[in-house]
Amino acid sequence: MVAAEGSHHIIRYVNPAFCRLVNQERDAMIGRPFSEAIAEGRNNECVSMLERVYRTGEPELLDDQEHSSEPASYWSYSCWAIFGTEDLPAGVMIQITDTTENVRFRKRAAEMNQALLISAMQQHELTQRAEELNRALEIATQAKTQFLASMSHEIRTPLNVIMGFSELLSVPNLSEQKRNNFGERIKRQADLLLRLIDEILDLSKVEAGRLEIERIEVALPELIADIQMVMRHLAEEKGLEFSLTADDLLPRTILCDPVRLKQILSNVIGNAIKFTAAGSVRVRIRVDQTEQKLHFIVADTGSGLTPDQASRIFQPFTQADSTTTRKFGGTGLGLDLARRLARALGGDTVLVKTEAGVGSVFEITVALEGASYRSSPRTSQKPNKDGDIRLDGLSILIADDGVDNQFLLSTYLTLAGAHVELANDGEEAVSMAMDGDYDIILMDIQMPNLDGYQATERLRKLGCKVPVVAITAHAMRSEIEKCFQVGCDAHLSKPVRSPALLDMVHRMIYDRPARPAQPDGLQDSAGIQP
CATH class of the missing domain: 3.30.450.20 (PAS domain)
Structure with a gap:
């Protein structure tokens, strides 16, 4: 007071x-x-x-x-x-x-209340986020379950055919006609299975940002002729009319990735044929000099799409509806992968128009890079077939630890007239190569004792000059580069086909280029690396 x-x-x-x-x-x-x-x-x-x-x-x-x-x-x-x-x-x-203590108490109480309010808000946000994550997890789990079920069906279906007809091939007194028929069915289903696996791996590479795109000179008319030949055959099997027309100004060569361009065209045109029961599939190719784009317009008279179906058509692992999978099969990867690959090639894949029961029009664009218009006849080179290439008198060493792979490769080569000897691992391959006289060595990369990398490197240090072709299931650029770094002259990715193998061996021996110091322009498919 x-x-x-x-x-x-x-x-x-x-x-x-x-x-x-x-x-x-x-x-x-x-x-x-x-x-x-x-x-x-x-x-x-x-x-x-x-x-x-x-x-x-x-x-x-x-x-x-x-x-x-x-x-x-x-x-x-x-x-x-x-x-x-x-x-x-x-x-x-x-x-x-x-009143200091009273004020402090009230401040602490206010701070606690504010903290509780913030905590409650954060808890509410966390609860909402958890609910969203749970919903997303449920959707992802459902999608995963559906995907695995679809994959199981898509993988087991061709496997069933492959295994079934493989067993039938061992039936005694089987006629040559039936044996050829069974073999053709096995090959067709194996191709289907390989394409499925490639699509899954390619999509995972795209999503991981590890897809490797080449920029090499591509003979465009030859590439289109190859696509036309395959697609025309598929269309004729269904009784469809198929046509492919191109601008007169179509370039002779462009800089592109031929494997990926073929993949895009095969997916989109193949889809059009698959979903067209009657009528036609028409492909038009035109050049846009202003935008520097190459356009592929694919029009069909197939089932078409509803607006809802059209909105989901480019989603991975998604098809128009569940009946599509049951009726036509497939994984729903083709269009999504075609779009991603086209964008990687400087273009896009879009649905131009569609109408249920009438048909659809898709347009593919890729960048028109390094176009060359030198005059040359538009003729396609026919793919090699077994027997077209002869390897008579050649001595070939196959280094592979897999008995079935040894048998398959040696069969391809001996049918073409070559003499084949087998090594079961890298150590044996080095010993046989240094003691024997071989025209070429086919070197598997994954082997016991001494792998293909080590075996090739040791051969080069010992002065061996025989051409070495790496054969491996690894198709990543880094793995291919390593093959060249240790001294390989070329690379073949598994699964190895007879035409690619015979062509590789023939070219390596009779038209062999100098092995590069730096392996630029590597390919994921069979081919000599210049």
């Missing part, structure tokens, strides 16, 4: 509690203005309040005024007038309460 007199608020009385509050002696404060009894620069509102109370005679209250900041302290003031003999204010009485 403090009693102050007059307009200058001269202190006339203080109680012991106030002395303790301001940490001053009573005698040091009596006779001094109230403003000097409190900390300098603080409680200006209190002094203003004293002046108003003294002037008006009306009591006032100030709650929780900050008195000091270090450490923080708060005072509350109650002030009322002391009236003199003429009923006029003669001074003021001030009651000061230290």
Whole structure:
């Protein structure tokens, strides 16, 4: 408690509690203005309040005024007038309460409430996020289940044919016609299975950002002729009319990835044929010099799509509806992969128009890079067939630890007239190569004791000059580069086909280029690396 007199608020009385509050002696404060009894620069509102109370005679209250900041302290003031003999204010009485603990408590409570509110909001957000993740997980689990079921069906179906007809081939007294028929069915289903596996692996490479795109000179008319030959055969098997027309200004060569371009065209045109029961599939090729794009327009008279189906057609592992899978088979990867590959080649794959029951039109574009228009006849080279290439008199060493692979490769080669010897691992391959006289070595990469990399490297250090062709299931660029780094002259990816193998051996021996110091322009498919 403090009693102050007059307009200058001269202190006339203080109680012991106030002395303790301001940490001053009573005698040091009596006779001094109230403003000097409190900390300098603080409680200006209190002094203003004293002046108003003294002037008006009306009591006032100030709650929780900050008195000091270090450490923080708060005072509350109650002030009322002391009236003199003429009923006029003669001074003021001030009651000061230290409310520091109350203020601190309220602040802590407010902070806790705010923290609880934030925590509740965060908990709500986490709950929502968890619910979203659960929904996404359920969708992903359902998609995974559907995908695995589809994959199981798509893989087991050709496997059933392959295994079944493989068993039938061992039936005694089987006619040559039936044996050839069974073999053709096995080959067709094996091709289907290989394409399925390639599509899954290619899609995973695209999503991982590891798809490797080449930019090499491609003989465009020959590539188109190959596609036309295959697609025409598929269409004729279904009784469909198939046509392919091209602009007169079609370039003779472009810079592109021939494997990926063929893959795109095969997927889109093959889809058109698959989903067309009657009528026609027409392909038109045109050149856009302004945009520097090569356009492939594929139009069919097939089942077409509803707007809902069209909105989902480019989603991976998705087909128009469940009946599509049951009726036509397939994984729903083709169009999604065709779009991604086309974009990697500087273009796109789009659905131009479609109508249920009428048909669809798709357009594929790729970048028109390095186009050459030199005059040359548009004739396609026929693919090699077993027997077209002869290897009479050649001595070939096959290094492979797989008995079935040894038998398959040696059969291909001996049927073409070559003499074949077998090594079961890298150590044996090195020993036989150094002691024997071979025209070419076919080197499997994954072998026990000494793998193909080590065996080839050792042969080169020992001075062996015989051409070495790496044969491996690894088709990644880094693996192919490693083959060349250790001294291989060429590369073949498994599964190895007879035409590619015979062509490779023939070219390596009779038309062998110098092995490169740096393996630029590597291919994922069979081919000599110049």
